[in-house]
Amino acid sequence: ASRKQPDTLDPAAALLSKIPLRARDSTTIAAPLFHSWGFAHFTLGLALSSTIVLRRKFDPEATLSLSAQHRCQTLVVVPVMLQRILELPRDTIERYDLSALRVIAASGSALPGELAIKVMDTFGDVLYNLYGSTEVAWVTIATPEDLRAAPGTAGRPPRGTILKLLDEQGKEVAAGDTGRIFVTNEMLFEGYTGGGNKDVIDGLMSTGDVGHLDRGGRLFVDGRDDDMIVSGGENVFPREVEDLLADHPKVDEAAVVGVPDEKFGQRLKAYVVTRGKASISEGDLKAHVKSNLANYKVPREIVFLKELPRNATGKVLKRELEAGEDQ
Known part of the structure; x- marks a missing residue:
């Protein structure tokens, strides 16, 4: 997939409007760098003059050890890594001082509500969950407040992002009803290198997923539209x-x-x-x-x-x- 270089810093501002990353923080990136989630945090970390802590292969205890050793404020993961960390014995987790940790940023696959609550009960209300895809970059970001209020939610759109749920006729669905997820932001891709594109309606691009909104405007992803x-x-x-x-x-x-x-x-x-x-x-x-x-x-x-x-x-x-x- 190809994507043009953004003309402004608005894409970074969109992420920072929801996830409180700070300049010169120390960040452990456990998510793979060949995936857009890990690579995005690597480039953002460079822009913020962050210290980046990397390990060749993910290991749950080694990740905690490195984060404690470097007093990391941010940990970047995919959800299954959080599951593996919580499978460690309680005394093993408590062996490492992670009091400096302000952000656990998760993306790459669905984050179950039960797992989100367990993570926050263990490490504090520092969990942020980004829902997006290679084609549309991001759609929504769930904050700790969102995840406490509605476990399993993918959150709300960040700054500069428009989200709509549409039926098969391209009409918006009501809160609580399931619809196809469409979004627009400054980072939509320009098409697949081998040809083809995603469905686009009125400037909004399909993510290929279906979901519903609660009354608070929080998105829940119900699955792939072709998984039904x-x-x-x-x-x-x-x-x-x-x-x-x-x-x-x-x-x-x-x-x-x-x-x-x-x-x-x-x-x-x-x-x-x-x-x-x-x-x-x-x-x-x-x-x-x-x-x-x-x-x-x-x-x-x-x-x-x-x-x-x-x-x-x-x-x-x-x-x-x-x-x-x-x-």
């Missing part, structure tokens, strides 16, 4: 089921996909990683979903795995899970 599962004529966005499964005290993480079904067109199949040595049955998890969601959102099958396949930025590789259906 149609089962028996009912629309299901996997994110809702995944978050509910992950909220179970014996579940570490979950992924939900749609698989072919002769009767219903598609059925839901869940892949679950249990927490530690916890044991739970498929029936118990189905009952957990059924007690909170409509029957058509209950997975027909649940497969237990040791871990979910992920890319370098922590996104679950659902295509690898789906590919297993053909083997």
Whole structure:
């Protein structure tokens, strides 16, 4: 994807309007530098004359150790790194003095609400979550106040950003209703190098996701617009089921996909990683979903795995899970 060089410092001002980064701070960048999130903080850190702390390979305890050693005010991560850090024993986490930490900046994949609360309960209300993509740069940023008030939110648009949720006819949807996410800012890309572009309506570009706004104007991302599962004529966005499964005290993480079904067109199949040595049955998890969601959102099958396949930025590789259906 190609993007023109911004003519002003407004893009940096947009980020700084939500995330309180300061000049000459020390910053640990655990997020990979080949990803736009890590690289953006590296370049922003140079502009702010920051001290940048890097490590060749992510290790949760080493990240805490380096941040404490250099009295870092900022830690830049992808959400799965936060999960790995919190899996450390409590006494290991408390071994490191992170009192200087003012900002934990997360992006790159979905940040579950339960994880956000655990991070803030452990390190204080210093967590900021940016939702965006390579094509549109950023869409919204959730502050600690947002995450406390509405765990799981992606936040509100920063300065200079316009966000709209549109239906299939290009009309704005009401608060609480699901729509396609469109955005405009100064950092929209100019198109893929191999040709092609994202959908654009009235100057706003599609992120490829769907979501809804609460009454406070906070965005919730419900999933990819092409991830929707149609089962028996009912629309299901996997994110809702995944978050509910992950909220179970014996579940570490979950992924939900749609698989072919002769009767219903598609059925839901869940892949679950249990927490530690916890044991739970498929029936118990189905009952957990059924007690909170409509029957058509209950997975027909649940497969237990040791871990979910992920890319370098922590996104679950659902295509690898789906590919297993053909083997």
